[in-house]
Amino acid sequence: MSIVATTRxxxxxxxxxxxxxxxxxxxxxxxxxxxxxxxxxxxxxxVRSLLGLPTPAGVDYIMHSLxxxxxSVAALAGLAFGLxxxxxxxxxxxxxxxxxxxxxxxxATTAAxxxxxxxxxxxxAVSAIALTGGLVTxxxxxxxxxxxxxxxxxxxxxxxxxxxxxxxxxxxILTRSDVKVAAExxxxxxxxxxxxxWSQIVPLFVALIVLLPLTLILxxxxxxxxxxxxLARAFGVRVETCRLALLLTGVCLAGMATAAxxxxxxxxxxxxxxxxxxxxxxxxxxxQAGLVGALLVLVADFAGSxxxxxxxxxxxxxxxxxxxxxxxxxxxxxxxxxxxx
Amino acid sequence: MLxxxxxxxxxxxxxxxxxxxxxxxRDIPFGTVMHALVNPxxxxxxxxxxxxxxxxxxxGLLAGAAFGLxxxxxxxxTRNPLADPGILGVNAxxxxxxxxxxxIFSVTTLTGYVWFGFIGAAITSVLVYTIGSVGxxxxxxxxxxxxxxxxxxxxxxxxxxxxxNDVDTFDQFRFWQVGSLANRGSDVVVQxxxxxxxxxxxxxxxxxxxxxxxxxxxxATSFGQNVLVARLVAGLAIVLLCGTATSMAxxxxxxGLMIPHVARAITGPDHRWMLPYSMLLxxxxxxxxxxxxxxxxxxxxxxxxxxxxxxxxxxFVILARRRRLAEL
Numbered sequence: 001m002s003i004v005a006t007t008r009x010x011x012x013x014x015x016x017x018x019x020x021x022x023x024x025x026x027x028x029x030x031x032x033x034x035x036x037x038x039x040x041x042x043x044x045x046x047v048r049s050l051l052g053l054p055t056p057a058g059v060d061y062i063m064h065s066l067x068x069x070x071x072s073v074a075a076l077a078g079l080a081f082g083l084x085x086x087x088x089x090x091x092x093x094x095x096x097x098x099x100x101x102x103x104x105x106x107x108a109t110t111a112a113x114x115x116x117x118x119x120x121x122x123x124x125a126v127s128a129i130a131l132t133g134g135l136v137t138x139x140x141x142x143x144x145x146x147x148x149x150x151x152x153x154x155x156x157x158x159x160x161x162x163x164x165x166x167x168x169x170x171x172x173i174l175t176r177s178d179v180k181v182a183a184e185x186x187x188x189x190x191x192x193x194x195x196x197x198w199s200q201i202v203p204l205f206v207a208l209i210v211l212l213p214l215t216l217i218l219x220x221x222x223x224x225x226x227x228x229x230x231l232a233r234a235f236g237v238r239v240e241t242c243r244l245a246l247l248l249t250g251v252c253l254a255g256m257a258t259a260a261x262x263x264x265x266x267x268x269x270x271x272x273x274x275x276x277x278x279x280x281x282x283x284x285x286x287x288q289a290g291l292v293g294a295l296l297v298l299v300a301d302f303a304g305s306x307x308x309x310x311x312x313x314x315x316x317x318x319x320x321x322x323x324x325x326x327x328x329x330x331x332x333x334x335x336x337x338x339x340x341x
Numbered sequence: 342m343l344x345x346x347x348x349x350x351x352x353x354x355x356x357x358x359x360x361x362x363x364x365x366x367r368d369i370p371f372g373t374v375m376h377a378l379v380n381p382x383x384x385x386x387x388x389x390x391x392x393x394x395x396x397x398x399x400x401g402l403l404a405g406a407a408f409g410l411x412x413x414x415x416x417x418x419t420r421n422p423l424a425d426p427g428i429l430g431v432n433a434x435x436x437x438x439x440x441x442x443x444x445i446f447s448v449t450t451l452t453g454y455v456w457f458g459f460i461g462a463a464i465t466s467v468l469v470y471t472i473g474s475v476g477x478x479x480x481x482x483x484x485x486x487x488x489x490x491x492x493x494x495x496x497x498x499x500x501x502x503x504x505x506n507d508v509d510t511f512d513q514f515r516f517w518q519v520g521s522l523a524n525r526g527s528d529v530v531v532q533x534x535x536x537x538x539x540x541x542x543x544x545x546x547x548x549x550x551x552x553x554x555x556x557x558x559x560x561a562t563s564f565g566q567n568v569l570v571a572r573l574v575a576g577l578a579i580v581l582l583c584g585t586a587t588s589m590a591x592x593x594x595x596x597g598l599m600i601p602h603v604a605r606a607i608t609g610p611d612h613r614w615m616l617p618y619s620m621l622l623x624x625x626x627x628x629x630x631x632x633x634x635x636x637x638x639x640x641x642x643x644x645x646x647x648x649x650x651x652x653x654x655x656x657f658v659i660l661a662r663r664r665r666l667a668e669l
Contacts, residue, residue, distance in 0.1 A: 096487040157661035165654035320498020
């Protein structure tokens with residue numbers, strides 16, 4: 001017994017170490033996003049401006065209207081996507097089953113595009129509509145795959161089918177408007193953190209304050225559920241209730257993040273497996289996946305704005321291009337070990 | 342019995358083609374349609390029919406037949422009831438290469454697109470099939486579907502990266518992307534015919550081999566079937582048919598998925614019958630979907646790709662819900 005206890009303690013302390021390192025990295029990247037750009041702001045000035053102390057001319061404007069919203073939405077959306085992805089992947093026990101692959105993100109996207117391009121909404125209304133779209137899609141997928149309980153396998157396939165149909169609807173809406181409006185929508189569809197306003201960020205922030213603790217509490221049931229539904233039941237986990245609660249939390253996270261930043265490709269998909277690899281030991285990792293997500297979006301946005309020559313690319317293009325080879329590798333290796341389904 | 346069925350479907354197809362000629366933003370009586378077909382004059386109705394509706398209907402017939410055949414082949418080769426060029430990411434591959442063609446090589450004609458569409462379709466099908474079949478159990482339905490969805494997501498990012506910096510290309514691409522039969526000239530039909538003909542010949546030539554493959558590779562080999570050659574021939578046919586049809590009409594999802602199931606329900610699992618049935622049923626569905634799209638949103642129209650997606654998604658869900666997704 002003592003060996004088990006020691007191993008457990010060791011792996012828990014490794015998980016804590018990984019979280020701390022990731023947290024520091026996120027803060028550092030956040031600070032870099034605030035200070036670096038056409039107009040350099042020194043770190044002391046960044047801190048002074050954040051604290052409301054007097055700063056050189058122009059610093060406050062750049063900080064409060066441009067860089068702080070951008071860095072905040074990148075970090076928060078990344079955190080939400082990372083958490084949502086990890087919830088889905090660990091719940092469905094399949095590294096490929098993230099919300100952007102199985103249709104939930106497409107639901108939020110279609111709803112948001114409808115809201116903006118057909119309804120003419122903006123700000124909080126778009127967040128609400130995107131969230132509703134994600135939720136309705138998720139509930140539809142859940143009900144459609146219900147058959148004496150929900151098999152992960154069926155849920156994934158039904159999600160892919162629903163997602164494909166929703167993508168057609170989004171393409172259809174894109175043909176219905178002026179090309180300039182459609183081109184702007186395309187930037188949003190790619191995922192971008194540029195030019196966000198506080199009215200888009202605050203809802204996401206509030207949602208995270210509620211959902212992050214909820215995710216971590218519900219996440220405790222995950223380690224039981226990883227053993228399979230029957231064993232988990234034997235350990236006293238209420239499998240269906242827990243699964244539904246976790247799915248809803250995951251959908252809310254993905255929907256809110258999509259509303260704020262657009263469906264940034266692959267962040268939900270990549271964060272979980274990276275976190276699992278960092279922590280090791282096959283235990284569920286939620287917080288770490290969220291931090292990896294935040295770091296990914298901040299780094300990708302920085303690369304898209306400053307490192308790819310004179311053109312500025314939205315963050316979703318960068319994560320898509322990083323994500324593609326990683327995805328192929330993951331598909332190949334997870335299939336080889338038989339975890340791909 | 343099965344031959345009678347083919348005759349019935351052919352008659353229905355002719356009816357659908359006639360509807361497709363007559364119905365639209367401006368309805369034209371069947372008498373006038375017949376007149377325009379036999380002896381076209383310069384009247385407005387006749388011009389609409391010869392300039393716009395005949396090419397459109399022909400594109401529907403050809404692209405539909407190609408999607409039907411390709412769907413049956415792809416499900417036969419992968420022994421996967423959920424295989425569809427859209428689900429497996431082949432359309433996304435063709436799409437990316439079409440965007441590259443428009444944007445980088447300034448290609449504006451269909452003959453130009455077609456080659457790029459092929460290359461994209463070919464690379465993606467090989468890629469998805471390879472990824473999906475690595476590891477335990479070979480290419481199971483779920484592994485292929487996930488590989489397809491994931492590759493689609495990846496390719497779409499690249500496509501978007503090109504489109505974001507090029508509004509003109511985006512303007513062309515967004516209309517191609519929904520899948521539509523409208524505004525295709527008759528040159529499109531002429532140019533794509535040879536590709537489709539070769540694809541169809543290869544498809545029918547592999548019917549027997551697909552029947553053998555359905556029994557599993559080991560049994561097929563023991564029947565003297567060269568499994569690799571059979572897959573390659575069928576694969577080439579899929580790429581020719583899918584690539585051309587997608588370049589003509591855009592990525593139309595779910596047709597290639599639904600039709601083989603309908604055909605199989607009628608004919609049983611013999612590919613020598615399934616292939617001709619699919620070849621006739623798919624254009625029937627495509628033309629009817631196109632007519633529906635023209636009627637529901639007058640005076641505008643809903644593109645056929647949207648209509649098939651809305652009809653097809655429930656079919657996909659029903660198939661995915663089956664208790665045991667038996668491999669074919």
